[in-house]
Amino acid sequence: MELGPIWRSLTRNKAGSVLIALQIAVTLAIMVNAIAIMQERAEQMGRPSGTDEANIFTLSSTAFVPDTNIQSLIEEDLKLIRSQPGVVEAIATNSFPLRQGGSARGFQLEPGAGKETLTGAVYYTDEHAIEAFGTHLVDGANFAPNQVVWGGQNGDEWPANIIITESFAKTLFPDTAESAIGKTVFVDDTRPVQIIGIIDRLQAPWRNWGEIENTVIVPLRQEGQQQWYLVRTEPGAQDRIMPEVEELLAQSNKNRIIQSVRTMQEVRDRSYLSDNAMIKMLGFIVTLLILITGLGIVGLASFNVSRRTRQIGIRRALGATRAQVINYFRIENLLISGLGIAVGAVLAIALNLFLVNAFSLTPMSWYVIPLAMLAMWVVGQIAVIGPARRASRISPAIATRSG
Amino acid sequence: MFRYYLKLGLLSIRSNAALSALMVAAIGIGIGACMTIVTIYHVMSGNPIPEKSSSLYVVQIDNWSPDEPYDEPNEPPPQSTYLDATNLYSKGDEFRQVVSYKSSRVVQPPDAAELPFEVSSRATTFAFFPMFSVPFQYGSGWDTAADTNQERVVVLTQALNERLFGGENSVGEQLSLNGETYRIVGVLNEWLPTPKFYDLNNNYYEEPEEIYLPFSVAVAGEHDSVGNINCWKPFEGGYDAFLASECVWVQTWVELPTRDDKARYEQFLASYVEEQKTFGRFPRPLNNRLSDVLEWMDINHVVDDDVSVLLGLAFLFLIVCLLNTAGLLLAKVMRRTKDISLRRALGASKRTLFGQYIIEAGIIGVAGGVLGIAMTWLGLRGIEHIFTGMDFVQRLVVMDWSMVMLAVVLALVSAIAAALYPTWRAANVTPASQLRIQ
Structure with missing residues (x-):
């Protein structure tokens, strides 16, 4: 089919074609960037927390009577929880992955004020932590029970040993190939602590933190009135054990409140609620957008068909087949869409650069643009089919009528 | 036509x-x-306090590390140390200032059959209520004597008063918080500053705290802050060492209705920091900030x-x-x-x-x-x-x-x-x- 006549006829109604091409261009720009953001969020949500999420639940205990013996309260609670059939392990901790609140400390390779510090999220808990979180020791050893100490909430006590994630080990010792086991780092400028174990993965509590993989397990139990308990159960036992444990703890000591009893899945959903919402809203916008642009193409093509009824009749009378008429409109759409898609790709890149600069978004993956261009082209071709079919059904006899 | x-x-x-x-x-x-x-x-x-937003200022002074700023490029910490908050409060008593922080308490309902429950609390000074135009349904806030004498007085929100006393006037009643008895002096009317400008630590759009009690009482009772606590310098010891530390966790606000007031307060801040420098604190160059409500919302990207x-x-x-x-x-x-x-x-x-x-x-x-x-x-x-x-x-x-x-x-x-x-x-x-x- 000859492009020449199609192009020439297009230029006769320039404005209409330019409007639809522009519409396609802006649609593409929005679509590409919405998809890039959705992809970014989906990737963040897909990061593993490093815990056995499906079988963990957490709850908080707040003691409220002055002079409560916190140490014995925690020890009794843990003994009670760990004795329940179906419970794999339980710990008291200051925080856990996905909770969005917790503590971080600065660690440095050389002692003294003013030295470079690297921040790691800290979980103050005990030697049961690795088993309770469901993470894995890849090097070194776990804490021995006698290495666990008690401390206040203001960080004035520190044990002699820590276990860190592989990622934090790489951050602390980027250049050395040898193991970080046995190395000493300093916390609070001068306090030495020795790395005795390395676990494969355990996320920090904050989902948006840049160093989310840099985590430290500290064998120290904090004597605060508020405690988080994290309980890991055998697969399938969670639904039964969770209400039982809540009831047991509530009954065992009336001078505290048990609240925020949540499965890890619930904690995750709460944590990523806004990212999840962003994905849904952008998805909705993209769907509506494609619908509106598709309808716009249908409208313009219908208009072109009805305006050219007579010419189409003449072509049919002169021997053009139905398929040729359909092809005419498909190629016409291809030209308009092509223009829109080309402009749109440039707009999309410009918008992405702006968003990356202004809102520190991750730059999009290169393949989003060609994929979106292809999708836009398919939308155009689908939208034009209806009007083109209608055009192909125009009777050649129309040619004999005037006006 | x-x-x-x-x-x-x-x-x-x-x-x-x-x-x-x-x-x-x-x-x-x-x-x-x-x-x-x-x-x-x-x-x-939206402007949470339109009639006053340009005369309320958050106070920032830079007590941070000599080696790095609190935040790039050269931002002072958003909160104050306990030491500075209380020093400014007592030395600057010619200005209307408020210091406060968020905590939580456990309420034991008057009806013993009901279970205790946790509420969010704000430890603050008496001027909080008039300064932030907080409306009262019953009673009022406390006076400066209650702050000084560590009186156990408390103000409830309307919703909590509804829950505990069925919405009746509860002023003068007693309330047990963490096993300690407080006297109710006021009940708020509906108050929903959006965003919660006076403390942008937690969720900006959450509801205000459910109870309010004197700052001095909260500190004496070692009520833990549930906001951010940021430290650049280690400290050794218990709660007293924490209070004396360089950790920032208290929100400090001042009301300065005129340009002249603002100039005088700036002067006051500068001389305070200079004085502290002579004690070896404030190693960074002078970097005091006063931001009004809308500026503060902007700095904190509340949107x-x-x-x-x-x-x-x-x-x-x-x-x-x-x-x-x-x-x-x-x-x-x-x-x-x-x-x-x-x-x-x-x-x-x-x-x-x-x-x-x-x-x-x-x-x-x-x-x-x-x-x-x-x-x-x-x-x-x-x-x-x-x-x-x-x-x-x-x-x-x-x-x-x-x-x-x-x-x-x-x-x-x-x-x-x-x-x-x-x-x-x-x-x-x-x-x-x-x-x-x-």
């Missing part, structure tokens, strides 16, 4: 019902998407980046809808060139035709606006649904009259903008051009 054009417009819309419906739908959806996000943006960025991104995309979406409408209107006009040239030949002026088609577009715009309001309502309900479980979102998805008006105006302006080019083309159809071929 206007009524005649209106009639023509309606006739024309009716004769092209499908095309017109498509245009109304496009504008309605575009307006709906836009206004949904604009409404949320409007609530999020989520996601909302700004969505707002931009929603406006682009509206542009797509407008291009769509413009294309359809143009198609409609082009299809009627014969009518138009006939009317022109019969004596209608360009202005007449222009007016006629603009009014037709206006009708479509208003219809699109009305549909847009419905779409906005649906959009807001959708967002509420997506955020089920986050109560504060309910306060962000409320459409007020200004938003309804804005929706209609935006729709009208958009429709007319979209109609300008097609209408101009219509008005420029030459009178006889289309008649020849007949």
